[in-house]
Amino acid sequence: PGESGKxxxxxxxxxxxxxxxxxARDPVLHGSLGSAVAGLGYxxxxxxxxxxxDVGVGGFIVVTLGCWFHCRYNYAKERIQQRIARxxxxxxxxxxxxxxxxxxxxxxxxx
Amino acid sequence: MAYPYQLGFQDAxxxxxxxxxxxxDHTLMIVFLISTLVLYLISLMLSTKLTHTNTMDAQEIExxxxxxxxxxxxxxxxxxxxxxxxxxEMNNPLLTVKTMGHQWYWSYEYTDYEELNFDSxxxxxxxxxxxxxxxxxxxxxxxxxxxxxxxxxxxxxxxxHSWAVxxxxxxxxAIPGRLNQTTLMSLRPGLFYGQCSxxxxxxxxxxxxxxxxxxxxxxxxxxxxxx
Numbered sequence: 511p512g513e514s515g516k517x518x519x520x521x522x523x524x525x526x527x528x529x530x531x532x533x534a535r536d537p538v539l540h541g542s543l544g545s546a547v548a549g550l551g552y553x554x555x556x557x558x559x560x561x562x563x564d565v566g567v568g569g570f571i572v573v574t575l576g577c578w579f580h581c582r583y584n585y586a587k588e589r590i591q592q593r594i595a596r597x598x599x600x601x602x603x604x605x606x607x608x609x610x611x612x613x614x615x616x617x618x619x620x621x
Numbered sequence: 622m623a624y625p626y627q628l629g630f631q632d633a634x635x636x637x638x639x640x641x642x643x644x645x646d647h648t649l650m651i652v653f654l655i656s657t658l659v660l661y662l663i664s665l666m667l668s669t670k671l672t673h674t675n676t677m678d679a680q681e682i683e684x685x686x687x688x689x690x691x692x693x694x695x696x697x698x699x700x701x702x703x704x705x706x707x708x709x710e711m712n713n714p715l716l717t718v719k720t721m722g723h724q725w726y727w728s729y730e731y732t733d734y735e736e737l738n739f740d741s742x743x744x745x746x747x748x749x750x751x752x753x754x755x756x757x758x759x760x761x762x763x764x765x766x767x768x769x770x771x772x773x774x775x776x777x778x779x780x781x782h783s784w785a786v787x788x789x790x791x792x793x794x795a796i797p798g799r800l801n802q803t804t805l806m807s808l809r810p811g812l813f814y815g816q817c818s819x820x821x822x823x824x825x826x827x828x829x830x831x832x833x834x835x836x837x838x839x840x841x842x843x844x845x846x847x848x
Contacts, residue, residue, distance in 0.1 A: 525649060
């Protein structure tokens with residue numbers, strides 16, 4: 511079975527499976543980096559510790575959300591393209607050499 | 622099928638279950654971000670020495686924490702409704718199978734062409750062959766063709782039961798005197814396991830469901846051998 515071979519998957523806060531969820535690992539990694547950069551940068555500029563932590567957490571949420579939206583959008587586009595390709599392959603096998611074959615229609619129109 | 626200590630979903634076998642997994646990934650990320658924010662706010666509140674008791678109103682923050690949750694709820698509700706309506710789409714089933722819940726076994730009827738029906742009892746643990754799964758194997762599996770929309774009509778002869786197959790995203794109550802309908806389509810061949818999902822007596826945990834999805838030719842030869 512999928513996950514038991516490599517042991518239990520690592521889950522952030524016990525819920526987010528970053529190993530197996532598409533669009534979980536990269537946004538969280540980018541978010542962590544963004545959080546560190548934002549928090550550290552704010553601290554270096556202002557030397558305010560608590561506010562830097564707030565900026566860090568805010569940065570984590572914003573960067574994770576942004577990366578996640580981008581990833582989900584691309585993933586959805588990919589799934590649609592895969593579905594179209596799968597249907598196309600199935601139809602090609604089904605309709606090859608029949609009157610419904612789209613390649614045959616193109617050849618007829620060009621000749 | 623499930624494995625020990627499993628927390629997540631089983632792999633999807635039907636298009637609807639794939640969509641549900643996709644939706645779960647979407648919603649879980651939202652839940653994770655909200656949980657992170659709330660945990661951080663709680664830790665801030667617990668670690669501050671400041672107190673402030675004079676606030677009479679705070680229009681801006683109140684607007685934000687009203688509008689933002691509404692937006693989040695819409696972001697969750699729209700994909701959810703899309704899948705809900707997708708589950709009810711017309712899909713022209715090619716086969717109808719009836720399943721009746723009993724205490725404590727399932728019976729299946731294929732009555733489209735000829736009368737074919739059989740009971741499906743759990744194989745007791747003492748009678749299992751090596752490699753078989755405890756509390757999940759049955760004597761007669763429900764054999765169905767793969768990549769074919771199939772209509773399942775589910776009811777019960779006695780008490781409430783529920784016919785569930787997690788990897789297909791199916792769970793439908795079996796109610797005496799009522800016929801519930803669901804549609805089933807498997808994208809690949811194999812064995813898919815489920816268990817009764819409505820408390821129905823002492824052996825509620827011991828009436829599993831096993832679907833054997835096979836290519837159409839194999840299904841045809843099996844059904845003609847059974848008649």
